[in-house]
Amino acid sequence: MGTLGKAFTDAFGLLWNLDPSLVETVALTLQVTLAALVIALLVGVPVGAAVGLARRLPGRWLIVPLIYTGMGLPPVVVGLFTYLILSNQGPLGGLGWLFTPAGMIVAQTIIALPLVVGLTMAAVQGVDPSLPVQMLSLGATRRQVAGVTLLEARIGVTAAVVAAYGAIISEVGAVMLVGGNIEGETRVLTTAIVLETRKGNFALALALGIILLGIAFLTNFAFHRLQVRQGAR
């Protein structure tokens, strides 16, 4: 119990004192997570809506299982893949993104994208199939159909956002490999937790875990308020 109790007092102490290295780590965690999330949403929602609406898409029998597989991509494999692409010997080595936040955002986006695509697709498919047919017969463009369908499916789409956010803010394998866990440069909450555990600072590690959960809760609380407001509209 000693370590557990100390973890909570440590977490409180770090927050109360606004520990500078903690602030830096939290800021980078949010920066990387939110950047990856926004990119994944900008690309993933339209793609997911298109696949969900195009029920006669050729190759659909292959595309859908591929998307589902992507939803379960092991983050460490994504990290390894991104590492090799961004390495000096890799095709994009010239960018110099290895061991930088930019590289971490690339890896997190790859992890989040299939989740956004897959869940958006499922949400869109849940909408009454007669809606697009009616709209098209009334002369709506495909873009307008997609927009209205997404609006109908908004609760499911918000679930896609929440799932992708949860997957990447809690992810450790890929950001460790691609970012390198460099203090003051690429250290995020999850990699800091791994480091403090390895050092044997179990209480501090758990304190950081408590802070990570707190941030995830606050963000999800905001998402949920958004979901409720949309549902009521």
Next chain:
Amino acid sequence: MRAGSIIFVALVILAASCSRGGSGDVQVLRLATTTSTNDSGLLDALLPDFEAGNDARVDVVAVGTGQAIALGEAGDADVILVHARAREDAFVAEGHGTDRSDVMYNDFVIVGPSDDPAKIDGVPFAADAFAAIAAAGAVFASRGDDSGTHTKERSLWEAAGVVVDADLPWYKSLGQGMGSTLNYAEETGAYTLTDRGTFLSQSAGLPNLRILVGGSSIESNVDPALLNPYGVIPVDPDKGGIAVELAGAFVAWLTSVETQERIGEFGVDAFGQPLFYPDSEAWRNR
């Protein structure tokens, strides 16, 4: 009914997973050690002999020295095998372990990029080389993980009269294992401090790095500060649940002349030199 049978199957799987290994009354020794002894393959080569001789299984937890010591302090390991002399002595002095025995040593070397911007190639003493790296502002990759290697690195900076922290643009505190730190140095052209064994076993994948301080083998390393001794400590029996007899047998076996001889032979075939040099009391007095 169907939900009931699913729960039943789940419970059976859970119960089956709880019996560790499941081979009857085999005793288990929990060994907390550093990544260097495990990643080099030394333990894989040595342990089957101990397991067969004592009808036991050794569960190796390979972590940083800091965590290995913490595992011992919490009584979550029966014996620890680490390399950070001052912290080992503190571990015994605080009553967490019974006594420390010498096991073996290897040495640290400073590796860096071939173009050597800080011009440390051939500098005999590590502290001087560190001072030159700091003066040149050349990028240095630190383990930053409180490991035995990191502990040694900090003492060398102190000896060099350099105060390092993460605010220095050239000092990168990674908080990762030796293998990852070497990969970082390879990719970014950084200097780093490494044990010779890990560097040798990984050097095929590190074409840009070479040994700049420490020489081509331990015999040509003239800086005593770069020696890296390993010690073994049985955990205090009073912590409860400690495999006391097995831990004692392990220490006796590890320091015996026969095992020491095998430690000295390990790696010679693959690297042309041993990765660890035997150094137990029994070996020195043989």
